[in-house]
Amino acid sequence: MRFSKIKDNDIANGVGITMSLWTQGCPHHCKGCFNVETWDFNGGKEFTTEDLKYILNNIDKNNIKRNLAILGGEPLCPENVKGVIELCKQFKKVYPEKMIYLWTGYEVENFDYTQMKIFEYIDVLVDGKFEEDKKNLSIMLRGSTNQRVIDVNKSLNNNDIVMYEVG
Numbered sequence: 200m201r202f203s204k205i206k207d208n209d210i211a212n213g214v215g216i217t218m219s220l221w222t223q224g225c226p227h228h229c230k231g232c233f234n235v236e237t238w239d240f241n242g243g244k245e246f247t248t249e250d251l252k253y254i255l256n257n258i259d260k261n262n263i264k265r266n267l268a269i270l271g272g273e274p275l276c277p278e279n280v281k282g283v284i285e286l287c288k289q290f291k292k293v294y295p296e297k298m299i300y301l302w303t304g305y306e307v308e309n310f311d312y313t314q315m316k317i318f319e320y321i322d323v324l325v326d327g328k329f330e331e332d333k334k335n336l337s338i339m340l341r342g343s344t345n346q347r348v349i350d351v352n353k354s355l356n357n358n359d360i361v362m363y364e365v366g
Contacts, residue, residue: 200222200246200278200282200283200285200286201222201224201242201244201278201279202220202221202222202223202244202246202250203236203242203272204220204221205220205250205253205254206218207260207265208263209268212268212270212300212302213298213323215266216263216265217265217267217268218254218258218265218266218267218268219268219269220254220270220286221234221237221270221271221272222269222270222273222274222279223237223239223242224240224243224271224278224279225237225272225273225276226273226276227273227304227328229304229328231329231331233342234270234271234272240278246282246286254267254286254290255289255290255293258297265297266299266300267294267297267298267299267300268300268301268302269287269301269302269321271303271304273303273305274302275301275305275310275314280313280317281313283301284317287299287301288319288320290320298322299320299321299322300322300323300324301317301324302325303325303326304326304328304329305326306327307347307349322350322351323348323349323351324348325341325348326346326347327347328345328346330343330345331343340363347360348363350363
């Protein structure tokens with residue numbers, strides 16, 4: 200897995216404060232994307248055990264309670280998905296009470312077997328490509344109205360997609 204950056208204090212990507220990680224590499228190339236610098240699969244840097252330690256050791260830095268947000272780029276593309284799953288797995292081992300938000304351009308209905316494994320670890324999934332003609336800056340956690348904010352645990356319990364209720 201490659202990543203572009205880690206932002207320690209982020210109030211735009213999640214409810215409350217998150218530590219956010221942007222994966223590097225994206226096959227979607229959505230028109231109007233606000234993260235075009237994350238498209239190149241050769242950009243950014245390789246995610247290492249030192250980066251994992253940084254996240255685990257700084258998630259509550261300065262007594263600020265943070266959740267984890269994973270964006271892109273594309274976290275669930277073949278080049279990143281296994282590393283993202285491992286990051287989420289290790290994070291939940293240490294912080295089972297914290298939420299993980301994950302954004303993907305893929306739609307749940309089209310996830311492959313490997314992508315489905317992410318559901319074991321994340322709490323909220325925002326799925327669907329950004330669509331510029333459906334852009335709406337006033338909706339929480341999404342850039343365009345076609346994207347869905349899915350409550351992963353409720354969806355698994357109901358065996359159907361359940362939307363996350365923000366606030």
